[in-house]
Amino acid sequence: MRTYDFAPLLRSSIGFENLNRLVDLATRGEGDSFPPYNIEKTGEDCYAIAMAVAGFRRDELDLVVQDNVLLVTGRANEDEGRGREFLHRGIAKRAFERRFQLADTIKVTGADYRDGLLVISLQREIPEHKKPRRVAIREGAATEAAPQVVEHRAERAQAA
Numbered sequence: 001m002r003t004y005d006f007a008p009l010l011r012s013s014i015g016f017e018n019l020n021r022l023v024d025l026a027t028r029g030e031g032d033s034f035p036p037y038n039i040e041k042t043g044e045d046c047y048a049i050a051m052a053v054a055g056f057r058r059d060e061l062d063l064v065v066q067d068n069v070l071l072v073t074g075r076a077n078e079d080e081g082r083g084r085e086f087l088h089r090g091i092a093k094r095a096f097e098r099r100f101q102l103a104d105t106i107k108v109t110g111a112d113y114r115d116g117l118l119v120i121s122l123q124r125e126i127p128e129h130k131k132p133r134r135v136a137i138r139e140g141a142a143t144e145a146a147p148q149v150v151e152h153r154a155e156r157a158q159a160a
Contacts, residue, residue, distance in 0.1 A: 047122040047123075048121055049100065051072065051119075052117060053117070053118050063120065069100070070120070074096045074097075076095055
């Protein structure tokens, strides 16, 4: 297994403390690829995760978002299929749990289940305080303002 040195990237980046954890998760790989899924960009700030969950009913699927992790679980009804004899069972209907790491600005906006596909809609919502803003540049050095305040306080002290 390769190890990567991210020091050059981190020298000019602020607030990416979780980068090593995310890289570890990505390089570990997933042992089980069930159920198969697609992640697609559907617009400027819109995404969709489509999961092939054939054989599952809507009430057997669950979506939970907590701490920037989207957890999709499927629990098959154990009573279903009893008394039936399968000669071949190619449609896997086993329990699963799939996790997706979400950025701070990604919000789950909805989910639809149709034709054996669970489609989860995501939207990038950048809070107002995180949007780019222009900072005005004042004339003169910022350190000149501080001595004026100190001198002003000194004049009050002498007057008293």
